[in-house]
Amino acid sequence: MHPSCPHCSSRNDSTSGPRKILRDGYFRRRSDGRVIQRFHCRSCERGFSHATLSLCYRQKKRTMNHRVEKAYIEGCSLRGIARTLGLSRTTVVRKFVFLGVNAERELEEMNQNLPKVAQVQFDEQETAESTKLKPLSILMVAEKHSHRILGFEISEIPASGRNAEKSLKKYGRRLDRRAAGRRKLFSQLKSFIEERAVIESDDHPHYPSEITSAFPQATHRTHKARPARDHGFDELKKGKDPLFSINHVLAKQRARMSRLARKSWCISKRKERLRLHLAIFAVNHNRARARLEKHVESKRGSG
Ligand SMILES: [Zn+2]
Structure with a gap:
């Protein structure tokens, strides 16, 4: 099943009629080497991919997210993490903010579902x-x-x-x-x-x-x-x-x-x-x- 369009939320009707979302080739993501499917939406004539919908969309060092998170909760300092993982301080701060915002939402959901x-x-x-x-x-x-x-x-x-x-x-x-x-x-x-x-x-x-x-x-x-x-x-x-x-x-x-x-x-x-x-x-x-x-x-x- 193709995903619905993130721009205009059109989707393929499962029963009949012309398909609105078409496969449109793929690309290899530079940050982690994964092959990503691209799609084209015929309603709004715009493109998107599986990656567009991801929380890590457009992150260049996504493979570091987990390591930065683990280091932060094992008592490492911002500069310490930057030095050991070979990242710049700016990157570590960016990851930290991204992880923090997600964590706030997750904490709320976690308690709501229990x-x-x-x-x-x-x-x-x-x-x-x-x-x-x-x-x-x-x-x-x-x-x-x-x-x-x-x-x-x-x-x-x-x-x-x-x-x-x-x-x-x-x-x-x-x-x-x-x-x-x-x-x-x-x-x-x-x-x-x-x-x-x-x-x-x-x-x-x-x-x-x-x-x-x-x-x-x-x-x-x-x-x-x-x-x-x-x-x-x-x-x-x-x-x-x-x-x-x-x-x-x-x-x-x-x-x-x-x-x-x-x-x-x-x-x-x-x-x-x-x-x-x-x-x-x-x-x-x-x-x-x-x-x-x-x-x-x-x-x-x-x-
Ligand atoms: Zn669309």
């Missing part, structure tokens, strides 16, 4: 844009059992401690936008979470009222913040942690994303790019968790 979740955990993690004087907060929401990431939101926060005064002087007043971020994400996630879900978090004073207004039927359980297991390893806690699921996701994120690592040279220059990187991480994390679940399930079935 059943609604009944147990949820959420927490916030700090990072910064450009400089420590411009801190950001990442809100992460995940399913308790599977650790599946449901969504995230990035919000600006004011600098604190000894950076507060410097930040104010250099960049002006910076508002705390976390509450607005939480409201936005919670309302977006309504379609992924059961009405009577159990939602767990730490005992931040603002959480209970926000959860009640976003999920009026849900049960909100709070847990006291626990001390970190090691210095500089805040996400993993001493002893048995009731918020282990979400803390594990956040710890993994710190370890796997160069820009979130502690004492790192890498930093996000733009909030937008942090969002794309988080989407790439989330999609790969969810895929890995899904494979793991399937594996455990099959073991249980056979044993």
Whole structure:
């Protein structure tokens, strides 16, 4: 069956009549050597090919997409990836944006196609844009059992401690936008979470009222913040942690994303790019968790 025309959406009628879409030879794509079928549309007299419909249309280094993605979620930096794969920085950034935009869409679809979740955990993690004087907060929401990431939101926060005064002087007043971020994400996630879900978090004073207004039927359980297991390893806690699921996701994120690592040279220059990187991480994390679940399930079935 020939594809329909991407320009005028004409298609070949399966029953009778003259055919509108004709084969029109083929070409060998330079970027990966694949043979691509070309078509001609008789309605609009324009040409197209199987490649026109692809997400990677007109990419010159399409074979590198997967490698760049893997490197990004194994904690490599932008420049590190450019050096090891022999690409220019511009190419790596372009690929990164392409992968990020696709990942955002995939994360949404992934959660839409899976059943609604009944147990949820959420927490916030700090990072910064450009400089420590411009801190950001990442809100992460995940399913308790599977650790599946449901969504995230990035919000600006004011600098604190000894950076507060410097930040104010250099960049002006910076508002705390976390509450607005939480409201936005919670309302977006309504379609992924059961009405009577159990939602767990730490005992931040603002959480209970926000959860009640976003999920009026849900049960909100709070847990006291626990001390970190090691210095500089805040996400993993001493002893048995009731918020282990979400803390594990956040710890993994710190370890796997160069820009979130502690004492790192890498930093996000733009909030937008942090969002794309988080989407790439989330999609790969969810895929890995899904494979793991399937594996455990099959073991249980056979044993
Ligand atoms: Zn056409």
